[in-house]
Amino acid sequence: MKLLIVDDETRTRELLRNYIPWGDIGIDDVDTARNGQVALELALEWKPDIILCDVRMPKLNGIDFARQYRETDPQCQILFLSGFSDKDYLKSAIHLKAFTYLEKPVNLNEVRAAVEAAVILRQVDIKKREEEQQYQAGVDRSLPILRQEMVRKLVCNPSSAHVEPALRSQETFLISREGPYTVTAANLYWDPSDLPEDPASTQEGILDRINRHPRIAELRILAGFDSHNQLVLVLSGEYRSSYREGRETIEEVDAIIRELAGAAIDLRLGIGEPVKSIVDIPASYKLASLASALQYYANGGRPVFADALGRHEPILMDWEEVRKLREQLRAGHLDEAKGIIRKWTAYARTRLDLNILRLKDTYFQFLLAIMETAVHIGMADQAEDTERRYMWKEIDRIPSLDALEQYVFAMLDACAEQTENSDGAGSGKMREIVRYIHSHFHEKGFTIRSIADHVQLSETYLCAYFKKQRGQTIKEFITDTRMNRAKELLRDMNVKLFEVAVRLGFADANYFTTFFKRNAGLTPSEYRERTVR
Known part of the structure; x- marks a missing residue:
């Protein structure tokens, strides 16, 4: 705790500072000021826990100093010293909630005992305020949860017996x-x-x-x-x-x-x-x-x-349009395929179906048709359930009908590009994907989405395209890239294990160990022992 001694008498200040073993009663730091004005400037910056203050001083007396400082720190314990038995001063001290009032000449034992009692009171007060802050922090954390639960009750079951009493x-x-x-x-x-x-x-x-x-x-x-x-x-x-x-x-x-x-x-x-x-x-x-x-x-x-709101009706899937889309894609008619999607978007606007999941599902069926056609013409492998779920997650976070249409167009463009590059010219795209992975796999925020954005493909098409070209999934390739780099670093005995984890983009060294063991069958330390002699 911090103690500030304020007195205009140099001898008294030094006596109080140097001849009482403050550390024995919990005072860690002591400072002094020669008058109330200096004390106010110091206290506002230093924030003492206890102030031992003379009453009568030049420039700013102890009572006025305490009154001004109380506005900033009402919890500070203040003890007054005075050589005068002045009732007005005593009344002011009481009004300022002073801890005690000691008469001069000072008795060191009395001062020590009074300050020790103030320290105990200050410790109790600090503990109490910490508990109150912890309680309030708990209330602050729980309030949003309580309010959310009330919202859910109000929109689903407002007649619940718990609602009316809670709203009191x-x-x-x-x-x-x-x-x-x-x-x-x-x-x-x-x-x-x-x-x-x-x-x-x-x-x-x-x-x-x-x-x-x-x-x-x-x-x-x-x-x-x-x-x-x-x-x-x-x-x-x-x-x-x-x-x-x-x-x-x-x-x-x-x-x-x-x-x-x-x-x-x-x-x-x-x-x-x-x-x-x-x-x-x-x-x-x-x-x-x-x-x-x-x-x-x-x-x-x-x-x-x-x-x-006005009129809004359910949108009905037209499977004939899906069939036409397949035919146009197989014939290589990209503009006609896009025309089918534009026509469907215009139809969707006439229906204004407010079940957005049902609306998105119709576009999902067109996307599945695009993927199936890519498989049929040999541009992709058979779509797995995981890839279908991937594609649904992508369209589920699309915020508007226009953006949904553009997403389908991007899939069509990617499919057409792959068809045009079927003679191997598309290898440039593949090289760019691999280069990006090697350059960024260790960075925070590196995801398949970031790769897709970089090469301007959808996540779903990127995964299908990569698997078709490399014969392994893009996740498998990223794992292989990390493992190869990890083994290279582990062979250097000057690189610590946690440094290896950091260089590979793992925030947690334990997770890196788990990752390495899952893919290599042994821990990084075991690998290092076996390969480095």
């Missing part, structure tokens, strides 16, 4: 127990090369920032992700599409949420119709989800209100 705690759940309410829902899209593919950590970060934002707290907005990974906000009050009915507030909330989500996330906010009571919240939530889905046809942008 407005400090926890923010929204009013009385309606009306407006629900918003937002679909979020991001590229795994920018953020983790698993949404849990990203969602947790977004909710944490939402729950800390002062304007969100001021508007008393309850936020959470539903079971479909939509961000759901429940607002007390009625908000509709006109500015006189609260549109400006919704646009403000939209801007805040977009900022908190970050530039890497494409967010589509839909707003449901206001409802009068808690039991009607699911109806507002359903409309909000549909309004969010409608933005898939408009490439996002401003929030969409439920009154914009």
Whole structure:
């Protein structure tokens, strides 16, 4: 702990500093000041735990110094010294919550005992505040989880016996127990090369920032992700599409949420119709989800209100169009194949199917037809289930109909390019893929997606193309590349094992050991012992 001694008498300062064994009572550092003004400047920077301060001093007396410093640090323990039995000073000291008041001339034993008692009190206070901070940190971590669970109950089962009693705690759940309410829902899209593919950590970060934002707290907005990974906000009050009915507030909330989500996330906010009571919240939530889905046809942008929904119908897969696509591809008619996809996109816009998974599935069927045709003409091996799942994951994170169409076009272009280069001229593309892997496999963030982006192919087509050309999967090739480099480094006894792991892009040396043993059948140390003599 730190002790500041403030006294205008040099002899008293030095006596107190040098003739009491402060370390024996828990004081680690001692400093002095000759008056209140110097003490204030020092204390504001140094932050003492205990101050032993004379009352009467030039420039700034002890009482005024303590009063000013108390505004910055109300927890500091202050002990006053004075050679005068002045009742006004005593009253001021009491008002400033001084720990004690000692008379001059000083008695070293009394000073030591008083400071020792102040140290104990300060330690108790620090421990108490640490416990409070730990408790508050636990509350801060649990609040987003509690609020998310409440959101899920409100949009699915608001009549639950647990809902009404829980909402009595407005400090926890923010929204009013009385309606009306407006629900918003937002679909979020991001590229795994920018953020983790698993949404849990990203969602947790977004909710944490939402729950800390002062304007969100001021508007008393309850936020959470539903079971479909939509961000759901429940607002007390009625908000509709006109500015006189609260549109400006919704646009403000939209801007805040977009900022908190970050530039890497494409967010589509839909707003449901206001409802009068808690039991009607699911109806507002359903409309909000549909309004969010409608933005898939408009490439996002401003929030969409439920009154914009209009007519929307299920999209029906036309297998005749799939057959035509195969025929055009086998005949090498790329423009005609693209025309079929453009026609399908125009049809999709007439239906405005708000079941986006069903919409995407129709394009997935076209993609499967492209892959099957590539197999048929010998441009790729038979697509495995893992490759099909890969392709579905890619289209699942596409945020708009236009982008979905462009993705299919990219697959068509890649297929056509491979057909044109079937005489071996495509080896340049393969060389670029291999070169990129050798140059970047050790870097943080290196993924198959980063390779695909570099050579301008989809992940799915890249995997199929690589396997066709090399006779092994791209993951197998990356593993072989890492293993070859690892063995090369291990043969150099001057390179430590953890350095080998770092150079190969492993953040954890233990994981590198596991990786090496799984692929080589022995640990890195065992390999080194056997190969280096």
